[in-house]
Amino acid sequence: MDPCRRKDTCSSANSWGVVVSHWDWEVAVDFPSKTLTCTATLDIRTLTDGVGSLILDCVGLVVSEVSSRESGESLAYQVKQLDGELTPCLDISLPSTCAKKGAELGVRISYKTDPALCAAVQWLEPSQTMGKKHPYLYTQCQAIHARSMLPCQDTPSVKSTFSAKVAVACELVALMGAERLGSEPHASNPTLTVFSFRQNVPIPSYLAALVVGALESKRIGPRSHVWCEKEMVEKAAWEFEETEKMLSAAEEVVGEYLWGQYDILVLPPSFAYGGMENPCLTFLSPSLLAGDRSLANVIAHELSHSWTGNLVTNENWEEFWMNEGFTTFLERRIAAKVFNEKERHLQASVGWNQMEDAIRSFEKQGKAHYTPLVPELKGLHPDDVFSCIPYEKGSSFLFFLETLLGGPGTLDGFLKAYIAKFRYGTVTTEQWKQFLLEYFHKEVSNGVLEEVEWEKWIREPGMPPLKPMFDTTLADASLALAEKWAAVQDISSTSQFSSDDITNMSSLALQYFLDVLKTKPPLSVQVLEAMEKTYSFNRTENAEIKYRWLRLCLRGRWSASYPLVIELLSKQGRMKYIVPLYRELCECGEEAKAMATATFTANEHFYQMMAAKKISDILKSSGCF
Ligand SMILES: CC/C=C\C/C=C\C[C@@H](O)/C=C/C=C/C=C\[C@@H](O)CCCC(=O)O
Ligand SMILES: [Zn+2]
Numbered sequence: 001m002d003p004c005r006r007k008d009t010c011s012s013a014n015s016w017g018v019v020v021s022h023w024d025w026e027v028a029v030d031f032p033s034k035t036l037t038c039t040a041t042l043d044i045r046t047l048t049d050g051v052g053s054l055i056l057d058c059v060g061l062v063v064s065e066v067s068s069r070e071s072g073e074s075l076a077y078q079v080k081q082l083d084g085e086l087t088p089c090l091d092i093s094l095p096s097t098c099a100k101k102g103a104e105l106g107v108r109i110s111y112k113t114d115p116a117l118c119a120a121v122q123w124l125e126p127s128q129t130m131g132k133k134h135p136y137l138y139t140q141c142q143a144i145h146a147r148s149m150l151p152c153q154d155t156p157s158v159k160s161t162f163s164a165k166v167a168v169a170c171e172l173v174a175l176m177g178a179e180r181l182g183s184e185p186h187a188s189n190p191t192l193t194v195f196s197f198r199q200n201v202p203i204p205s206y207l208a209a210l211v212v213g214a215l216e217s218k219r220i221g222p223r224s225h226v227w228c229e230k231e232m233v234e235k236a237a238w239e240f241e242e243t244e245k246m247l248s249a250a251e252e253v254v255g256e257y258l259w260g261q262y263d264i265l266v267l268p269p270s271f272a273y274g275g276m277e278n279p280c281l282t283f284l285s286p287s288l289l290a291g292d293r294s295l296a297n298v299i300a301h302e303l304s305h306s307w308t309g310n311l312v313t314n315e316n317w318e319e320f321w322m323n324e325g326f327t328t329f330l331e332r333r334i335a336a337k338v339f340n341e342k343e344r345h346l347q348a349s350v351g352w353n354q355m356e357d358a359i360r361s362f363e364k365q366g367k368a369h370y371t372p373l374v375p376e377l378k379g380l381h382p383d384d385v386f387s388c389i390p391y392e393k394g395s396s397f398l399f400f401l402e403t404l405l406g407g408p409g410t411l412d413g414f415l416k417a418y419i420a421k422f423r424y425g426t427v428t429t430e431q432w433k434q435f436l437l438e439y440f441h442k443e444v445s446n447g448v449l450e451e452v453e454w455e456k457w458i459r460e461p462g463m464p465p466l467k468p469m470f471d472t473t474l475a476d477a478s479l480a481l482a483e484k485w486a487a488v489q490d491i492s493s494t495s496q497f498s499s500d501d502i503t504n505m506s507s508l509a510l511q512y513f514l515d516v517l518k519t520k521p522p523l524s525v526q527v528l529e530a531m532e533k534t535y536s537f538n539r540t541e542n543a544e545i546k547y548r549w550l551r552l553c554l555r556g557r558w559s560a561s562y563p564l565v566i567e568l569l570s571k572q573g574r575m576k577y578i579v580p581l582y583r584e585l586c587e588c589g590e591e592a593k594a595m596a597t598a599t600f601t602a603n604e605h606f607y608q609m610m611a612a613k614k615i616s617d618i619l620k621s622s623g624c625f
Contacts, residue, residue: 008316009378010144011155012082012089017051018044018098020153021202025164028192029174029212031135034115034123040150041069041108043160049101051094055082057147057154058090060117066092069106086144086381090151109151119609120145121210124268128606129213130231134172136213138267138283140276140608143317143382146205156313157426159202167192168212175227177209177278179260199279201259202424204313209278211265220264223247223257228266232286236266239289239296242338246300249337253330253412254307254419262303270573272608274298277305277327285574287543294507294542297331297347300338304330312422317382321373322427325394326415332395333412341408345471346508348399352467353515355392359463361580362387371461373397374429383610393464397457400468404448405440414439429458478509482516485523485531494530502535507542514548522555529558538564547577554584554592562588562595569599573607575614582615586622597624 008015022043027036044054058079066077076093090109098105113121124136139149147154166174167186170193174183178197186192217225218237221244226236243264251257263281266289275298276283282302288295308326315322328351336344362370369375370385373393377385402411417439418432433454437444456465472479481501488494502510517523523531532538537549538561550568553561565585569578585596597619604612619625 008155008157009380010086010317010382011057011153012055012085012087013057013153013155013158014051014053014055015153015155015158017048018046018054018094019158020044020160022160023150023152023162025150025162025166027164027210028167029137029169031123031137031169034121036113036118036121036149038112038150039108039110040152041106042152044098044105044107046094046098046101046103050099052099053094054092054107056090056092056151057087057144058151059087059119059145059148060114061090061111061148061151062114063090063109063111063151065108065110066090067108068095069108071095075107084379086379087147111151113149118148120147120149122270122608124213124270128270129268130229131214134214136211136268138211138213138265138271139209140272140283140610141208142206142276143320143386144206145610146208149210150205150208152205152208154205155316156204156206157315159204159313159424159426161202162197162199162208164197166195166197166210166212168195169193171214172212173215174210174212175215175263175265175281176211177203177207177281179280201279201311203279203310204426207277207279207310209276209281209283211267211281211283215265217263220244221247221262223260223262225261225263226266227263227281228286229268232266232289235289235291236264236286239291239293240264240299242293242296243299243303245338246296246334247303249334250300250304250307250330252337253333253415254304255416257306258311258423259306262306264299269571270606270608272573272575272611274574274576275302277302277309279306279310287572287574287577290507290542292507292542295544297335300334301327301331304334307419307423311424312419313426315426315428316377317385318374318377319428320382321390321394322429322432324391325373325398328391328395329398329411330415333409336408342471342473343508344408346474346506346512348395348468349470349472349475350508350512350515351388351392352396352470353512353519354388355396356463357515357518358387358389358392361583362389363462368461373458383614393457396464396468399470400457400464400466401436401449401452403468404452405443474506474509475512478505478513479516482513482520485527486517486520488527488530491526491530494527494534497530497534499534499536507545510542511544511548514545514552517552518548518555522557523552525556525558528553528556528561543572543574543577547581551580551584554581554588557588559588559592562592566595566599569596570603570606573611575611578607578611579614579618582618583622586618586624593619593622593624596622 020042024041026039066075081088174195176197178199181196183195216230217227304327309323332344453465
């Protein structure tokens with residue numbers, strides 16, 4: 001093993017000795033049994049002499065046969081759990097023809113997924129869809145769930161191309177994060193249609209993505225469609241109409257878009273994330289459909305991953321900020337181009353406050369070791385460590401470097417060169433730093449970067465060593481208003497407020513306002529009532545505002561807000577909202593805890609598996625069960 005190459009602590013694969021360069025996937029989707037019946041043929045190549053086996057990550061896969069594509073011979077295999085590894089693996093004995101470095105083989109694996117263990121796939125009943133007639137499934141593989149639907153080297157350090165054929169009932173449509181090659185009737189079963197796909201850009205396993213449902217599409221740009229159930233198509237097409245503008249802005253900064261199509265899929269509300277950057281087909285939560293395009297920055301974020309993350313990929317999950325910090329930075333460079341520089345600064349300020357909240361929350365839970373930009377993950381599941389910290393600390397770090405190097409836009413040339421150098425491969429913080437220091441060698445010799453406390457930014461837990469100078473023009477009014485509300489002593493003084501206070505505030509400025517209030521002592525029930533009367537936050541359609549508002553209500557123990565919290569928790573599976581709301585609800589006393597438990601029990605199967613696990617952990621640690 002290359003001693004400079006750090007082992008991915010989240011994968012058992014022997015990818016130091018053998019790599020999968022392409023996988024071909026044949027899938028039959030069976031809704032009644034909630035299983036995928038598959039054959040995966042992996043093209044492997046040995047990297048050293050004497051590799052006797054292919055070790056793949058594998059969770060709950062019921063393997064029926066493994067054979068060589070070339071000879072048809074069966075290959076011996078064993079599913080086992082290696083000491084110190086997070087999940088089981090499939091150990092396949094390789095034939096003697098693979099003994100030498102550079103040997104190639106097609107390894108064919110027939111298997112079924114296990115509905116109880118397949119965290120990658122969410123199966124929805126027709127009743128859980130908008131149309132109510134057809135079932136639906138979608139996948140979420142990041143960080144390490146691909147192994148529950150595909151035996152693979154489930155580490156971002158390995159990238160492969162793939163091809164796939166997916167058989168589904170005739171009335172359904174299958175899509176993957178790939179080029180769509182078309183569909184045809186199944187050769188022997190007239191009730192099935194087979195959809196074909198190909199991804200020619202090598203991708204890590206976490207970007208494998210599949211969706212099946214009664215999907216329709218509408219074109220929203222020269223290289224973009226929006227896909228969803230037909231009931232939502234028009235609304236989604238309007239909300240995300242500015243996609244092409246954002247794509248073009250990104251291309252100005254980081255170079256040509258290399259993936260062909262950039263489509264968007266709007267999922268049912270159980271989807272646990274705001275968005276997922278699946279190649280060629282971004283997956284989005286319907287919580288972004290605010291009706292006023294105010295949450296479309298998530299599109300800027302997801303499409304930015306087409307460069308930072310999907311082309312240049314974090315080498316392992318400890319390096320997650322190489323995906324997310326860079327993407328958040330690029331997302332905001334797009335905001336500066338499409339809107340203006342001040343908007344970019346407001347986004348960064350809101351992000352900074354979110355990061356502070358996440359860091360304080362981990363510290364309170366005794367998990368400060370989750371807060372460095374590059375945390376140590378040995379023995380930890382990436383889902384547990386996930387937060388906005390790599391996004392915001394990472395983006396703030398880049399922002400700070402940009403300030404030292406000359407201000408807005410001065411990193412753009414560097415970013416383009418960085419993408420060109422590392423594209424189709426992976427990267428570590430150390431490689432990035434070396435490349436940055438070489439690229440800016442003149443500035444370095446002039447001492448411009450001398451004040452950077454690299455180790456503090458990169459390795460130390462807690463808040464970064466300094467806060468970059470964000471312009472506060474668009475935040476000032478929110479801050480002043482929050483200070484006024486926080487200062488209310490006598491309820492009669494709330495007559496100074498009126499709905500005009502917020503008429504000219506953007507959705508983001510309102511988020512800033514509510515975030516500042518969250519850092520203050522809890523508002524009293526009377527003050528919360530007055531605020532509701534003045535601003536009608538209970539009725540907002542904007543999910544970012546709603547969840548912030550409800551958190552304030554819970555902190556103020558306003559029991560009249562509990563039904564609204566329960567309603568959100570029952571309709572929405574996005575973890576960014578439901579995890580903090582469950583946590584806060586559990587702090588509101590025994591009655592609220594009972595409500596939280598009942599809500600979870602009723603919705604456990606609506607939530608994605610990892611979301612359900614996270615919430616169940618919160619309830620357990622709160623003594624709910
Ligand atoms: C340093 C952290 C270590 C590992 C984390 C890696 C992966 C975490 C895993 O839980 C998956 C994350 C998937 C994220 C997908 C999309 C996000 O960008 C959405 C952000 C939250 C939201 O807006 O809803
Ligand atoms: Zn992202």
